[in-house]
Amino acid sequence: xxGSRVAKALYxxxxxxxxxxxxxxxxxxxxxxAHGPAASPASPKTPAPREAAATAxxxxxxxxxxxxxxxxxxxxxxxxxxxxxxxxxxxxxAASVVVLNPNNGDSPFDAPWRARADxxxxxxxxxxxxxxxxxYVHTDHGNRAAAAARASVDNYLKTPDGRLHVDGxxxxxxxxDCGPGNATRDHYAELRRYVEETMQAVDPAVPGLxxxxxxxxxxxxxxxxxxxxxxxxxxxxxxxxxxxGGGWLGGNVFDPVGGYxxxxxxxxxxxxxxxxxxxxxxxxxMQATLRTAFDRGAGYAYATSAVMPNPWNTGPAxxxxxxxxxxxxLG
Numbered sequence: 001x002x003g004s005r006v007a008k009a010l011y012x013x014x015x016x017x018x019x020x021x022x023x024x025x026x027x028x029x030x031x032x033x034a035h036g037p038a039a040s041p042a043s044p045k046t047p048a049p050r051e052a053a054a055t056a057x058x059x060x061x062x063x064x065x066x067x068x069x070x071x072x073x074x075x076x077x078x079x080x081x082x083x084x085x086x087x088x089x090x091x092x093x094a095a096s097v098v099v100l101n102p103n104n105g106d107s108p109f110d111a112p113w114r115a116r117a118d119x120x121x122x123x124x125x126x127x128x129x130x131x132x133x134x135x136y137v138h139t140d141h142g143n144r145a146a147a148a149a150r151a152s153v154d155n156y157l158k159t160p161d162g163r164l165h166v167d168g169x170x171x172x173x174x175x176x177d178c179g180p181g182n183a184t185r186d187h188y189a190e191l192r193r194y195v196e197e198t199m200q201a202v203d204p205a206v207p208g209l210x211x212x213x214x215x216x217x218x219x220x221x222x223x224x225x226x227x228x229x230x231x232x233x234x235x236x237x238x239x240x241x242x243x244x245g246g247g248w249l250g251g252n253v254f255d256p257v258g259g260y261x262x263x264x265x266x267x268x269x270x271x272x273x274x275x276x277x278x279x280x281x282x283x284x285x286m287q288a289t290l291r292t293a294f295d296r297g298a299g300y301a302y303a304t305s306a307v308m309p310n311p312w313n314t315g316p317a318x319x320x321x322x323x324x325x326x327x328x329x330l331g
Contacts, residue, residue: 068270069331073097073300077312080112084315091320094123094131099170101136105152117165126328132167141175142184168209176214178221188229220253223266239279262297271299278311
């Protein structure tokens with residue numbers, strides 16, 4: 001699995017200093033650091049007995065139109081048959097989304113990977129929907145050539161058997177800024193169109209899911225009608241201490257005049273934002289993290305006890321089911 005080159009691609013974005021200004025610029029990429037001094041975290045609310053008990057017997061609750069819920073979406077940066085992916089395959093209720101990562105999308109999406117993807121896609125989440133599997137593609141803040149990114153997309157979507165084994169693409173190390181004349185935004189919008197058109201050509205029955213991961217609030221130009229770059233945006237990726245304290249910048253989106261805001265007006269489905277939180281100390285903090293994610297407008301979240309330099313290459317100290325079942329009680 002990933003060596004130093006992969007680790008650099010996955011986490012270079014976490015090493016950029018924390019953005020603290022209330023009205024950020026939109027001309028240079030920025031992302032909170034996981035390593036700088038953190039503000040004192042807020043004390044997590046102790047889960048009530050009713051909430052803790054709810055994890056024992058989750059109900060399958062199909063998502064009602066117009067009603068927000070919280071779903072679990074897991075970046076699983078391990079080999080196809082490693083323990084975390086086996087655990088996720090067997091978890092019920094299942095995670096709603098799982099990201100597969102064969103060497104940042106640059107190793108062949110071969111038979112073992114396709115078999116794992118197929119097994120994951122047969123599972124059912126608490127919403128009553130099947131798990132969606134995404135293929136990982138790195139973008140280097142928009143600096144990676146579009147042709148190279150498309151080649152990684154093809155690795156997942158143009159398989160030897162001519163079938164789709166994934167439901168879309170997870171673009172990582174995404175710039176959060178529009179760029180001069182919205183050029184960076186348009187680069188990502190074109191990548192999204194490529195994913196959608198390629199999937200449509202292979203199997204029109206699969207709607208396709210595209211995720212952009214800047215790991216922090218995204219400029220609202222990325223959600224502009226007609227130019228939207230993804231269905232879902234990871235708008236937080238950092239530690240529990242940062243999430244509970246000063247690392248939360250105040251919203252999922254921002255603009256240069258008004259600063260940060262929740263962004264719910266840009267999210268009619270209630271599923272546009274995804275929060276990833278690592279270094280979570282225990283199950284009580286995990287539940288507090290998921291409640292906070294829901295309160296902050298996220299439709300997807302994942303909390304893990306794993307730590308840097310790669311919190312996504314192992315499972316949490318608790319079972320995945322403790323998280324998928326608890327999330328089903330929110331909303």
